[in-house]
Amino acid sequence: MLNYIIRRLLIAVPTLLFISLAIFLLLDLAPGDPTAQMPLTVPPEVREKIRLALGLGEPIHVRYLLWLKQFLINEPLHIFSDSTGWDIAGDSQRVISWQTRSPVFDIIVQRLPQTMWVVGMSYVVGILIAIPIGIISAYRQYSWFDQTGTFVTMVGYSVPPFFTGVLVIVIFSVQLGWFPSIYDTTHRVVDWDTFVFQLRQMVMPVMVLALQTTAQISRFMRASMLDNLNQDYVRTARGKGMTEKVVVLIHVLRNSLIPVITVIALGVPGIFGGAIITEQIFKVNGIGQLLITAIYAYDIPMVQTLTFIFAVLIVTFNLIADVLYGMLDPRIRYD
Amino acid sequence: MTDVTAGPPASPSAMPRPVRSQWRDVWDQFKTHRGALVGAGIFAFIVLAVVIGPIIWPYDAQFIDIRSRNQGPSFAHPLGTDQLGRDMLARMMAGGKVSVAVGITAMLLSLVLGTAIGVLAGFFRRLDGALMRITDLFLALPLLPLLLVMVMLFREALSSRFGPETGIFILIVVAIGVTSWMQTARIVRGDVLALKEREFVLAGRSIGTPPRRIIFRHILPNVLSPIMVSATLGIANAIITESALSFLGLGFPPDFPTWGRLLFDAVDYLQQYPERVLWPGLAISLTVLSVNYVGDGLRDALDPRIRGR
Numbered sequence: 001m002l003n004y005i006i007r008r009l010l011i012a013v014p015t016l017l018f019i020s021l022a023i024f025l026l027l028d029l030a031p032g033d034p035t036a037q038m039p040l041t042v043p044p045e046v047r048e049k050i051r052l053a054l055g056l057g058e059p060i061h062v063r064y065l066l067w068l069k070q071f072l073i074n075e076p077l078h079i080f081s082d083s084t085g086w087d088i089a090g091d092s093q094r095v096i097s098w099q100t101r102s103p104v105f106d107i108i109v110q111r112l113p114q115t116m117w118v119v120g121m122s123y124v125v126g127i128l129i130a131i132p133i134g135i136i137s138a139y140r141q142y143s144w145f146d147q148t149g150t151f152v153t154m155v156g157y158s159v160p161p162f163f164t165g166v167l168v169i170v171i172f173s174v175q176l177g178w179f180p181s182i183y184d185t186t187h188r189v190v191d192w193d194t195f196v197f198q199l200r201q202m203v204m205p206v207m208v209l210a211l212q213t214t215a216q217i218s219r220f221m222r223a224s225m226l227d228n229l230n231q232d233y234v235r236t237a238r239g240k241g242m243t244e245k246v247v248v249l250i251h252v253l254r255n256s257l258i259p260v261i262t263v264i265a266l267g268v269p270g271i272f273g274g275a276i277i278t279e280q281i282f283k284v285n286g287i288g289q290l291l292i293t294a295i296y297a298y299d300i301p302m303v304q305t306l307t308f309i310f311a312v313l314i315v316t317f318n319l320i321a322d323v324l325y326g327m328l329d330p331r332i333r334y335d
Numbered sequence: 336m337t338d339v340t341a342g343p344p345a346s347p348s349a350m351p352r353p354v355r356s357q358w359r360d361v362w363d364q365f366k367t368h369r370g371a372l373v374g375a376g377i378f379a380f381i382v383l384a385v386v387i388g389p390i391i392w393p394y395d396a397q398f399i400d401i402r403s404r405n406q407g408p409s410f411a412h413p414l415g416t417d418q419l420g421r422d423m424l425a426r427m428m429a430g431g432k433v434s435v436a437v438g439i440t441a442m443l444l445s446l447v448l449g450t451a452i453g454v455l456a457g458f459f460r461r462l463d464g465a466l467m468r469i470t471d472l473f474l475a476l477p478l479l480p481l482l483l484v485m486v487m488l489f490r491e492a493l494s495s496r497f498g499p500e501t502g503i504f505i506l507i508v509v510a511i512g513v514t515s516w517m518q519t520a521r522i523v524r525g526d527v528l529a530l531k532e533r534e535f536v537l538a539g540r541s542i543g544t545p546p547r548r549i550i551f552r553h554i555l556p557n558v559l560s561p562i563m564v565s566a567t568l569g570i571a572n573a574i575i576t577e578s579a580l581s582f583l584g585l586g587f588p589p590d591f592p593t594w595g596r597l598l599f600d601a602v603d604y605l606q607q608y609p610e611r612v613l614w615p616g617l618a619i620s621l622t623v624l625s626v627n628y629v630g631d632g633l634r635d636a637l638d639p640r641i642r643g644r
Contacts, residue, residue, distance in 0.1 A: 155624065158624035162616075
């Protein structure tokens with residue numbers, strides 16, 4: 001197992017380097033100019049100086065290696081010195097956003113809690129709803145509950161978040177007036193009332209995102225339960241006179257959760273990056289919204305860093321899912 | 336493969352029942368899946384409506400009649416008019432034409448890419464490692480952010496070269512196609528790997544059939560069913576992605592309606608005219624839902640283990 005993990009980590013390094021290069025080249029070779037948004041009154045020679053100041057005068061491989069050094073060496077050093085107070089980073093250069101002229105990582109750290117709260121919460125809620133639905137659907141296959149579940153899952157797959165989001169705003173904000181349609185990120189939870197307000201403003205984005213999670217996970221849960229329910233050990237357990245509750249909720253459930261857990265792990269990177277649209281609808285200023293504004297503002301270092309962080313998360317959680325699968329299921333051997 | 340049995344009717348008496356083609360069996364199985372049948376009907380209706388609708392409907396999607404703006408549903412305008420007095424039904428049909436066209440074209444592109452890479456990787460052992468590494472690499476890319484970046488960076492260049500509409504169309508189709516072929520490639524590769532070891536391929540190879548002809552005559556017809564299933568999923572995925580891009584304001588230009596764009600424009604008038612959000616959203620959801628049901632039915636119908644039960 002350890003060998004396998006080490007081998008996978010060794011493969012992950014060139015993969016990530018290649019991805020970073022691909023993103024860098026895509027951003028760099030694209031036609032377009034970071035100074036294009038500036039007023040036309042800026043004379044060409046000043047424009048050229050601005051480009052030089054942004055570091056665009058260097059040849060492409062120098063810029064790529066510089067970005068790599070800033071991202072992989074300088075940033076961890078800065079994070080380390082900020083958290084411990086030891087000054088080992090000095091004034092080494094950090095990845096600077098063109099938009100705000102502040103380090104990209106500081107902005108990401110500011111935006112992360114909003115995303116984590118809303119999107120992370122919706123993921124948890126989605127899983128908590130999906131697993132019981134999957135169990136019941138499989139246990140009573142082709143019952144009305146299963147049929148309804150299948151239909152709701154299909155709808156969850158098919159209706160895009162930008163429609164469900166707008167729909168719940170129309171119903172719950174415009175018509176009923178129960179929840180605010182805009183997520184207030186400056187809101188601080190200090191007492192019971194503010195806590196209730198925080199809950200109310202989280203309900204709609206969580207609902208929209210949880211529908212999608214539920215649709216996926218409950219399908220997997222159902223399929224996995226169905227696979228296990230027909231196995232011999234279930235018949236043995238029943239034959240030994242165990243109650244149906246013990247058979248289903250202990251024997252079958254444990255075994256069926258194995259593939260579902262890996263699916264859940266694979267979905268985690270989506271928490272950080274996949275909620276771009278939902279964040280945009282409810283005006284949650286999290287990571288996804290940061291990416292959108294950076295793309296509009298032609299903020300190349302920000303876009304490059306964010307996309308690369310998403311790629312790192314995807315690769316990491318793919319690895320975690322594979323390792324988890326091997327640990328939970330003793331039949332799987334990575335040799 | 337079936338050339339031997341499908342010759343002239345040599346011995347009609349030897350057959351106890353009439354020879355049924357494989358596609359007849361598939362259709363019979365498909366018919367038993369009610370959801371798929373309804374889905375196919377709805378999808379056919381939507382395609383017909385967006386193709387024929389604009390021809391017979393008297394109003395043009397771009398025609399601005401500022402005096403009759405923001406009207407509710409009436410006999411002349413069944414879905415009302417928008418803030419510039421343009422007929423919503425005409426805009427819905429014109430938008431649907433673009434959305435469905437993008438969906439089908441992008442699906443075809445991703446299918447061709449995915450099938451080509453899958454067959455090459457499965458058939459030629461030398462290419463397998465490299466091609467599958469590329470597939471893994473693409474699977475590790477954060478797709479929606481990259482799509483946004485691609486559209487944002489290349490839209491100016493392409494719209495100046497091909498005109499705003501064609502340019503964006505090419506850009507979006509290529510962007511979606513290039514980022515969605517991986518699943519098809521993996522499934523096709525797996526099937527080709529298994530098929531390659533079968534006797535009929537060995538027989539073909541032993542009489543000296545060149546690899547190209549083995550692929551086109553023997554391998555491709557046999558991997559058709561997973562390709563068809565991923566085709567339906569591909570349409571659904573492409574329509575949703577295009578609408579998402581339009582919804583984020585990075586899709587087609589404002590005067591060129593697509594369903595996502597109509598939804599995006601309608602959000603500004605959410606408080607006053609919530610029904611304007613409803614129509615494009617319903618259209619997207621219904622199309623995707625029907626295509627997904629068709630895919631579900633096809634998967635069952637094309638699986639010989641389920642068929643005939």
